[in-house]
Amino acid sequence: MASNLPPPHQQQPTQHINQPPQTYQPEKNNRARNSNTNMNNFGQPSTPPVNLYYRPDSPVPPSSRTSLDSNDQLFSGFSADNTASPYYGSINKVATSDPKSDPQISRDTQEFMNIGDDPQKKDKNLKGFLKNKKKACCFLCCGISIIIAAIMIPVAVFVIAPAIAQGAVTGSKLHFSSANLTNLTEDNFVMKVxxxxTDTGPMAATIDVPDGVEVSWNGNVLGRLPLDTISAAPFVGADIDSSQTFTILNKTAFGEFNKFMLTSKEFTWHLEGSANVRAAGLSLKGIKLIKDVTMNGMANFPxxxxxxxxxxxxxxxxxxTIQLLSIMVNPSPIGVELGDLEFDVLYNNQKIGEVTASNVILGTGANALNLNGRLIPQNTSEGLAAVSELFSKYIAGENANTTVLAKTVKPSKNNNNNSTTPISWxxxxxxxxxxxxxxxxAQNLTVINSVDIKTMDLAFNKDNAYSPTAQSDALSVAFKIPFGFQLKMEKIAQDITIYxxxxxxxxxxxxYTDANGDSSIGKIDSKIPPTPFSVIKGAEPNFQDFSExxxxxxxxxxxxxxxxxxxxxxSIGEVEIKGIKFIVDTQLQGLQGLQVKPATINSLSVTGGTKDYMIINLSVTLFNPSNVKISMGDVILDLxxxxxxxxxxxxxxxxxxxxxNTINLVAHFGxxxxxxxAAGRILLDAFMKGDSNTVGIxxxxxxxxxxxxxxxxxxLKLSTSMPGLKSxxxxxxxxRFTINFGSVFTKQGTASVDAYNPLDTTIKFLKMxxxxxxxxxxxxxxxxxxxxSPIAIPPKQVMTTRDLNLTLQISLTAIQSLFAGISGDLATDITSTIVLAIGDxxxxxxxxxxxxxxGLGHGSNQK
Known part of the structure; x- marks a missing residue:
């Protein structure tokens, strides 16, 4: 059959036919996706992909629809903006509703498709068609696979793999558990990190940062830190153990950062660099490494x-000179090899001292610093008050909040560094x-070891029965301060509870009372000024027992x-140390009932009397073995x-x-x-005769x-010997007596005496x-x-009484006494009972x- 088609060079481009029947319209979706543009990625008009299984006279099989949908979904994933991939070209679909009637279809095609009614030809043509169809399908599938591979491999290598690597690096988390800075210089230091x-993804990867990372803080670049190669395990990540030299790029900013780190609770470093990643046999370069690392600051060492x-x-x-062991807790994971430090020590805003620490390496956690220095002399009252309070709190066991002001930091001299110049930043x-x-x-500190009350005076009166005045002129205190510097006591005051x-x-x-003593001998001699010994309310019965x-x-x-x-x-000035606590046992020597030595009556003088008693003045010696002097007011003891x-x-x-004690007493004898x-008469008779007797007080x-x-x-019970009257x-x-001739018959005469009054008061004879x-x-x-008419005899005088009636006892002896009296040699014994008035x-x-x-004679005023 002759072809009616023009030559190829005259043929017009194949026109697109209408879409297949409404039973299956996959291209609608493609056209919808490309509704914003009718061009494919090559700048050509966009056409739907061909359906190899399409027949105009039959509906699209479900398998074809599924394949078409699958292909559609497969290729749609290659573009994030739903446009065709640059590596994907569509195959234009050619279809006709009637091939035989289409003038543009070639004659050969029409002959091939015009089977006619010949069964053999029909069968032969059908077999050939099916065979060609299978080959076509195989070639098409291989072509599609090659095309997909050609598309996906570059996409995987140049698009997907870098994106995955960047995503893994970006999504990973970087944490520094510690960072130690050593070998500090003006321009760099060694940083061991x-x-x-973590969170590096499901693939093993090796991350290398060849140029290190640039470290910045607060928008300022601080320096550059090399990083060791990181080998990350799937789903695990990698441990970092790196020691590299940190190069300082901005000393001013780095100094500001360090000051911030010292005083703040936390800080954030911003790290930026370019990484090379090796994973799954691929080596990817230029992956951006951008991380923020937050770490705890030193928070001013709280x-x-x-x-x-x-x-x-x-x-x-x-x-x-002072020596201190300080514990400084660093809450930051950053440690620093600081070197030699100098501090000023302040208390109550007063500079009281200077200290230094050598070879300081500040680590994380507790750091022990040995500080050595001195407390400086104080020339102001405020400075002396500050030092005084600090010493007082320390000795009293109380905590004191001091302030340490950083002054200088400089590298320590060692084998690698002989410079002592401070590092500027x-x-x-x-x-x-x-x-x-x-x-x-200080805990369990005993400063006062003993108190020896060598003397104690207690002065009582009825108005302060339970608050006598206490005083001591000899108080010795043994003490020991916990320091070795020289301390000379000048004054001392006490606040004591006595148990x-x-x-x-x-x-x-x-x-405050004057004191004398120093720390070298550990002894203070002082006094207790007149001070109330105030008995605690409710303890009065106990104090009575104490006194007894x-x-x-x-x-x-x-x-x-x-x-x-x-x-x-x-050596720093005159300091006042308060609150030196003590608890000591001391003792007072007792009076022992005043019986260590017996009381002695040195003299006795009868000086008068009242109608109730005779007054006797006594000089008595009492011995007090105690070291206590007691003033008791008026005391009355019984005789x-x-x-x-x-x-x-x-x-x-x-x-x-x-x-x-020689004490002048007054006895009331009555x-x-x-x-x-009866007992008193015996005592008085003995006294008048000059005989001593033991009396009790x-x-x-x-x-x-x-x-x-x-x-x-x-x-109190005393006994003493009461001496007799001494004269x-x-x-x-x-x-003397008188008699006459008639006395022989009447037995009456007269008698008189020359009486001496040995007392210091007038006595009167009332009866005799x-x-x-x-x-x-x-x-x-x-x-x-x-x-x-009493006979009154003044004290210490002799008086001759008037004549008193005498009854004679006539006997030979009486006559002999008469002649003896005439010769002046008579000595008689007189026994008398006399009623006396001593005073009243x-x-x-x-x-x-x-x-x-x-002798013979008359009494006074008589002849």
Whole structure:
């Protein structure tokens, strides 16, 4: 069949036919995707892909639709903007609704498709067609695979792999667990970094940053840090253990960063660099590495404390040498080899010292710094007050918040560095850094070891029964300060609570008193100025017991608990150390009932009397073995003889000093009751005759009006020898009598005596009964009531009485006495009972005197 088609060079381009029937329209989707443009990636009109299985007279098989959809989805994924891939060219689909009627179809094609009705030809043509169709399909599939490979391999190598690598690098996380800076110089330092890279993806990869990373902070480039090659494991990442030289590119910015890092809780480094990544056999270059790394800053070292503090000596440069062990906790993972540091030490905004630390390597966590320096001399009251308070808190066990001000940092001299010049960027960051440092107070420190009260004065009166005044002129304190520098005590004050056993007894607070002593001998001699010994309310019964034990026992132990303040001279100035706590036992020597040595009556003088008692002035020696001097006010003790109370002993404003005391007492002799009167008469008779007798002196609850001493004095019992009356001449100096011739018959005569008054007061004879004997024979008696006209004899004088009626006993002996009297050789014995008035006190005595010179004669005013 002849072809009606023109020659090839005259043929027109094949025109696109209409889309296949509505039963399957895949090209609609493609046209929809390309609705914004009708051009493919090669600049040609976009045509839908051919459907090799399309027949105009039959619907598209489902398998063909599926294949077409699959191809459509497969190729659509190569472009993010839904346009055809540059490596994909569409095969134009040629279709006709009727091939036979289409004039543009060649004749051969029409003959091939015009099978006719010949069965053999029809069968032959069908077999050939099917065979050619299978070949075409095979060639087409191979071609498509080659085309896909040709497209995907470049895409995978040049698009997908770099994108995956960049995504893995970008999505990974970089963390520095520690960073240590060593070998610091002006331009660089060695930075050893430990950390981890995580979230690197499912493939093993090796990341190399050949030029290192540029490190910046706060928008300023700090320097460049090389990084070691990172080998990341799938789903694990990689550990970083790198030691590289960090090159400083901007010293000013790096100094500012370091100052920020020292004072802030955290900081962020920005890292940028270009990485080479090797993964899955591919080597990819130019991968951008951009990371922010946040680390904890040093936060101004919030936990810095001084664990030990010593001041071993005075410093040659002036002041006091100090040695400290400081613990500085670094919360940052960054450690720095700082070198030698210098600090100023401040307290209460006053510079009190200077310290240095050598070869300091600041690591993460707790760092021990040995600081050495000195406390500098203070010339202002504020400076002295600051040092005083610091010492006081340390000794009292209290913490003190000091301030350490960074002054200088410079490299330490070592084998690699002989320079001591500060590094500019480190110095600018370090200088002015202020640290709050806690100086922990000393624990279990005993400064005052003992208190020896060599003397103690206690002054009582009825108005301060439970607040006597205490005073000591000899107080010795043994002390030891925990330092070696010289300290000379100048004044001392105390605030003390005194315990008697387990109970708080009294308080004693003293003001500043002169003191003498120094730390080299560890002894302070001081005094207690007159200070109230204030009994604690409710402890009055306990204080009564205390007073009783002090009076009766050999010693009394008391516990002194409190604090002392001192003013001391040191090489930094005069400091006041307050709150020196102490608890010591001390003791007072007791009075032992005043029986260590017996009381001695040195002299006795009868000076008068009242109607109730005779007044006797006594000089008594009492020995006080205690180291306590007690002022008791007025004290009244009872006077006993033969178990009977015969009077009282009064001690007005009684002061019992240490050792021997010669005390002037007043005794009131005035027994009451028959037994007491009888005992008192015996005592008085013996006294008048000059005989000594043992008397007792006892206290009672009524001995004092001071309630705190009543129990103590009630237990007091003394005994002493009361001497007899001492006189240079007898009471009866001479006696005389008269008789006449009638006396022989009447047995009456007269008698008189020359009487001497040995007392220091006038005595009056109110009644007199006497018996005169000679050689044992009574020669006369007299019984005369003189009440109406008493015979008064002034003190220390001799008076001749008037004639008194004498009853004679006529006997041979009486006649012999008469002749003896005439010759002047008569000496008689006189026994008398006399009622006397001593002052206004009337008493009766029995008095006997032997060998009284006797003669003839009349009494006074009689002839």
């Amino acid at each position: 430990n950390g981890k890279v 936990d810095v404390s001084i664990k030990s503090f010593d001041a071993p000596s005075d410093d040659p440069a002036g002041g006091i 480190l110095q600018s960051a370090f200088v002015g850094t202020t640290l709050s440092v806690v100086l922990h107070g 008697g056993g387990s109970y708080a007894l009294a308080t004693l607070s003293t003001s 034990h002090l009076t009766m026992d050999s010693s009394v132990v008391m516990t002194m608990k409190g604090s002392a303040n001192s003013i001391a001279s040191t 006993y003889f033969q178990g009977q109370k015969v009077g009282q002993v009064l001690m007005n404003n009684f002061i019992l000093d240490r050792g021997s 027994p009451n009751g028959d037994k007491a009167i 006892q206290g009672s609850p009524q001995s004092t009006e001071i309630g705190s001493l009543q129990k103590a004095l009630a237990g 240079d001449q007898p009471i009866l100096v001479r006696s 009964k006497a018996t005169i004997t000679y050689k044992g024979q009574v020669i006369g008696t007299l019984d005369q009531d003189l009440t109406s 006190y009337v008493t009766e005595i029995d008095y006997a005197q032997n060998q009284v010179p006797t």
